[in-house]
Amino acid sequence: MKVTIKDIARHVHVSKTLVSLYLNNHPLSAKISPKTKARIDDAVRDLGYRPSFAARALAKGRTGTIGMIIAAIRDPFSYYLVDLAMKEINERDSQLLLMVTNTSEEALVRCLERLLENQVDGVLSTVSLPVDTPQYKELKERHFPLVSINHEQPDFSCVYNDFAPAVEEFLAYIKTLGAETLHLYSYGNNTTAQLLRKSAREHGLKLARTLSLANEADLEDICKSVLKNRPQFLFFTNCRAARVLVNEIHRAGIDYQPEIFTVYTLPSDIIDDPRIAGAIQYNFKPLVTNGLELLDHQLKAPGKAEREEIVLSTRFLRRDQFGELETLGRYNYRTS
Template identity: 25%
Template sequence: MKTKKVSLKDIAQKAGVSIALVSYVMNGKEKESRVGEEIAKKIKEIAKELNYQPNHLAKSLRSGKTHTIGLIIADISNPFFANIARVVEDEAKRNGYTVIIGSCDENADKSWDLLNVLINRQVDGFIIVSSENSENQVYYLKERNIPFVLLDRHFPDIQTDFVATNNYKASYDAGVHLVKRGYQRIGLVAYKSDMFHMAERIRGYKQALKDSQIRFEVGWLKEVRFENIEKEVREAIDEITSPDQKVDALIFATYGLAINGLKYLNELRLKVPYDLGIVSFGQAEVFDLYYCPITYLRQPLELLGKTAVQYLIGKLKNPDEGMKQILMEAKLIARESSMAKSEWISEARVAGL
């Protein structure tokens, strides 16, 4: 036997109020219609009791809006992006929106496919963590006047709304931190990429060395390809720890690079920080579980996600709203992996290492 779908009329009859009043409350407009808090609470409780399910299709047809947001992220396997997706989802839900999530695996073609699928699903707007070579997708959205906000990554030559980390400053801070801890030959493992955020991390690293009167050596910088990360990280570490260009500290430009690098350092039986000081971008529980807790750059993940949602919803409500662009600061969390050389040398002597 088919159960009868609960309607606004059913709620109104049980609450002893008009259907219009119930409609205002269920659409979150009780403040606009000056509905008292008690009656609004009563209506919501009755709706929950009757298991009322709103007809989103009918609502979408009336308003021309689906109250859905398309979120395209670079790599769902990366804890940073997985966690930021959760923040976006929670903040969107708080504002009455549903999020459809897709991961492009750092692939522009896959990102394009996801974009078209979500446009066909009639999402109201997008939050996008861009992949390399996806500038044409940004231009496409601009030309079609589809609202979007770029998250974590942006293209400096394209005027768009974006919410991102100040990658130059974060990388600069990592370099200066290591220098102050006594490290003098500092390497960087980064992705071989034309993406602006990666270029900024490399620029910040180089500037930190320059300002610390340390001459940068070309062999200290290793750039690897995302699609061949494991093999190329190993090759990079072999080169960067070889006697002719041996470094005493390493900065990993992403969490994924750090994980692959730390695994290989273990295989090589190189001890952190005694053989190599370490700082990494990104935050993850695994950094706490490593035998030597890893110093990392904590990006303001929650604030990034919430702000991106707020910016997008602002554009959806007011298409003429001005462009918004913001860079947020990362915080360096110092742990044992970048312990000052003077400290670990003393510890090593005591331990007889």
């Protein structure tokens, strides 16, 4: 038989209201004596009481659930963000409801609908939201607590990395190494790739024909091309791709010592390889911690909080500065 607050109150010989105030951490519970609190704690333990999720949500006016939208669960980038978010949200005594779009706009709309149906308190989105959908307009009109992570979003609070300073530092550095041509390998037309294309000419650098990494086959083709032509200066906007290339160089057993640069998107042993000559540091943990802080601001002033924007400055680090990289643990994921 399920144990209720009424059973706890009867066991301790106090009112049901008093037990509810204490278990829900109501401000008025501060007036309850330590002795009575201890007796309630003992009763909870002895009777095996488990709070009703629905009842707690009703009492607090919140579900204690934060929604999170990501593009793909198998992507190490998304996986790591989710892992950080789960740890932070658990510390807040809340739970995470995860939605995956698989890079489909139609799926993204369904994700938003389901999060609203589940009455989540707020949403963290690592995916840029399309502004021309009914769901987006509804969220905007309701001033729904939503924070965009790693993307600028015009109508909602957001936190993202500014790569411009680090790109300038990187380009200036490789010029000191005598670089004339840079080979760029990018997953899509991301921000870092756009900045490199824009600034390379200003630094007197020729940008070789850039190749886009859309899938595993593209990465295999790029590795073959690099091993055949052996360019000296290479930049990968994804450190996983850089790691795959390093593995292929080792596997080929050739004497090839390129200067490889990347965006350090994940804690990885890629930086241990001497061919990695430098990296742009990606602020991972601050994306999540700042994102949740912005969400807290929205939840504390429902419908009234102003849109906020946090821009995280990035740095370019030479190999001799790698000790300054933020390493929060190392993840093993398939790289070839």
